[in-house]
Amino acid sequence: MPLIQPGTPAPMFKSMNLTGPEIDLEKYKGQKPVVLMFSSTRIDPSQIAAVRDLWKKYREKVEIITVSFKLPSVSMAKTFMQQMGAKFPATYDPAQNIYKMYGVENPVAIVVIDRDGNVAFAAEALDPKDVKTLENAILEHVK
Numbered sequence: 001m002p003l004i005q006p007g008t009p010a011p012m013f014k015s016m017n018l019t020g021p022e023i024d025l026e027k028y029k030g031q032k033p034v035v036l037m038f039s040s041t042r043i044d045p046s047q048i049a050a051v052r053d054l055w056k057k058y059r060e061k062v063e064i065i066t067v068s069f070k071l072p073s074v075s076m077a078k079t080f081m082q083q084m085g086a087k088f089p090a091t092y093d094p095a096q097n098i099y100k101m102y103g104v105e106n107p108v109a110i111v112v113i114d115r116d117g118n119v120a121f122a123a124e125a126l127d128p129k130d131v132k133t134l135e136n137a138i139l140e141h142v143k
Helices: 045-058 074-084 097-102 131-141
Strands: 034-038 063-068 090-092 109-113 119-123
Touching: 034 097, 034 131, 045 063, 045 074, 045 131, 074 090, 109 131, 119 131
Parallel strands: 034 063, 063 090
Antiparallel strands: 034 109, 109 119
8 A cells, every 4th residue: 555645634543642541533633733754663762753853842732642563562662752751642553554544654753633624735754864954845835
């Protein structure tokens, strides 16, 4: 399945959150835009720090949610996120169900979902340290 295209209704999901209560994408609909950041196969401290900093900067305008499918363990990941001061929502998707719903085959990928629940932007196979693409997607597609 190819990467989801802009203009498509975003598939809704509920998932475990490594930093707080369950993530329910439906709850953001009509409230604020969401950026889904599909992570690479490993935990990258510099990527987490960069996403944390962007989340702090834009959290009033947009929710940033990271999606990962490979972690050493859930408890280790939770501890690591706490140590990094990462409070943004982060979900663990070991069966890659969310990846499949969005057609993500080549992480790192970014999907911006507008306030109405439609995909506004999607890109994949990004460099994990390419925070500029994420910030530009927020600035350009989050109204």
